[in-house]
Structure formats: C-alpha cells, structure tokens
Amino acid sequence: MLRPVGPLPAAVYWRRRLLVLLLVVAVLGGGGWLLVAALGGTPGRAATATAAATPQAAATGPPALERVLPSVAGVRTPTPAPEPPAEPAPAPTQTPGGPCSDDSIELEVRGPAGAPAGSKPTFELVVTNVSPVPCVRVLDERLQEVLMLDAAGRRVWGSNDCFPGDGTETRTLAPGESVTAALVWGGRTSEPSCTTPRTTPQPGDYLLRGRLDTEVSPDVPFTIS
Structure with missing residues (x-):
C-alpha cells in the first residue's frame, strides 16, 4: 500500500497522493466552515458582539450586591398604629335626694391627740357629704363606732x-x-361581747378608727400617757 507500483517513477505517484490528501483536507475544512456559518453565524463576529455587549450590560445593570440584597432605602418598615388615648375613669354619680353612697361621704375621727391612762376623753365621729348634690344617710347609733x-x-x-x-x-x-x-x-379595754374583764391600757401609741355602717375612716394616732 505504501510503495507505489506502476511504470512511472515513484516520485510521480507520491506527488499524486499528496495532492489527493490536500484536496480531501480542503473539502473537509470548507464543509466544516459552512456548517458553523449555517448554525451560528460567523464565529469571529459572534464572539466580538458578545464581548462588546457584556461591558455595556454590566455598566447599565444594577450592581451585583443590589441584585442579591435589596437596597435599604427601598425597604418599607411598617408604622405602628398610635395607641388610643386612655379614657378617664367615670366619676361616681350620686342621685339627688337618693341614699348617700360610701363614695359620697367622708368619715373622720376627731379628738385629743392623747390622754392620761384611766381618763375619759371624748371623740367625735364626723360625717360629711362630699358629693355635689343632697343625699340621705342613715345615722343610727348602732351604725356609728369608734x-x-x-x-x-x-x-x-x-x-x-x-x-x-x-x-x-x-x-x-x-x-x-x-x-x-x-x-x-371610759378609759378601759373592751371586746364586742363585753364579757371579758376590762382593764386600763398601758401607756403607748395607739390608733383611732371610725366606722359608719360600711364606710371606714382613715386611722388617727392617739397616745396614752
């Protein structure tokens, strides 16, 4: 196969083989170029167009970080709804001429700040209508107490x-x-049944508290000397 056979010199046959090989390579190369041109256009021009478009897209598009994370200025935070104003507590009402409620009266104990042991001081239970209208209050003695x-x-x-x-x-x-x-x-101790022996309290500091049925006064200091 490799050694030429024929009446002509061997060089003639080698030149013919080389010419046929060149023709085959040329045909194959031309066919490949035509196939590439038919499928995607000219390779050199496509690469040039892609290279030219890439910088322009990069220049006009958003930065890479903004494409991943939104801009802080573009994030809207919800505004909390304002709290409704606190409504004032309704003032207690007193029906004119009706029974005085405990909220409508003020109770106070008055008297000396102190007294000697065994003496008999007098205390006063004072009831005052503090409402803006007249009202009726039961003042029975059994309801009054110091x-x-x-x-x-x-x-x-x-x-x-x-x-x-x-x-x-x-x-x-x-x-x-x-x-x-x-x-x-009377200057002596006592308890509700009044059955235990009554004695004179020891000198010291004590408290006085008034009561009118269900209403109770603030405590008042009292000293026995």
Whole structure:
C-alpha cells in the first residue's frame, strides 16, 4: 500500500497522493466552515458582539450586591398604629335626694391627740357629704363606732362593745354639710361581747378608727400617757 507500483517513477505517484490528501483536507475544512456559518453565524463576529455587549450590560445593570440584597432605602418598615388615648375613669354619680353612697361621704375621727391612762376623753365621729348634690344617710347609733387599736393592729376598745346605743336617725345632707356624733371612752379595754374583764391600757401609741355602717375612716394616732 505504501510503495507505489506502476511504470512511472515513484516520485510521480507520491506527488499524486499528496495532492489527493490536500484536496480531501480542503473539502473537509470548507464543509466544516459552512456548517458553523449555517448554525451560528460567523464565529469571529459572534464572539466580538458578545464581548462588546457584556461591558455595556454590566455598566447599565444594577450592581451585583443590589441584585442579591435589596437596597435599604427601598425597604418599607411598617408604622405602628398610635395607641388610643386612655379614657378617664367615670366619676361616681350620686342621685339627688337618693341614699348617700360610701363614695359620697367622708368619715373622720376627731379628738385629743392623747390622754392620761384611766381618763375619759371624748371623740367625735364626723360625717360629711362630699358629693355635689343632697343625699340621705342613715345615722343610727348602732351604725356609728369608734375603735382603738394598738400599734400591732389589735383591737383594744370599741364604742359599741358595751354601750351599742339604740337611737335612730335618717338625715338629708346638703353638699358639704357635716354631722358630728360625740362618743366618750371610759378609759378601759373592751371586746364586742363585753364579757371579758376590762382593764386600763398601758401607756403607748395607739390608733383611732371610725366606722359608719360600711364606710371606714382613715386611722388617727392617739397616745396614752
């Protein structure tokens, strides 16, 4: 196969083979170029167009970070709804001429700041209508009471323990009007049944507290010397 056979010199046959090989290579190369041109156009021009378009797209498009994360300025945070204003508590109402509620009266204990042991001081229970309209309050003696407590809050004496009283009274109180009831302390201890021995409290600091049925006054200091 490799050695030429024929009447002509061997060089002639080698030249013919070389010429045929060149023709085959040329045909194959031309066919490949035509196939590429038919499928995608000219390779050199496509590469040039792609290279030219890439910088322009990069220049006009958003930065790479903004394509991944949104801009802070573009993020909208919701605004919290304002809290409704607090409504004031409704003022207690008092029906004109009706019964005085506990909110409509003020109770106070008045008297000396102190007294010697064994003495008999007088205390006053003062009831005042603090509402803007007149109202009616039951002032029965059994509903009125002054209590004495020691520093630990233990009961020492009560005005109704041994002498509860049986008087009845219903009073119409005008706005700002006060009613005073005087109660005398006998100077000795007592308890509600008034059955235990009554003794003279020891000198020291005590508290006085008034009561009119369900209404209770603030405590008032009292000293026994």
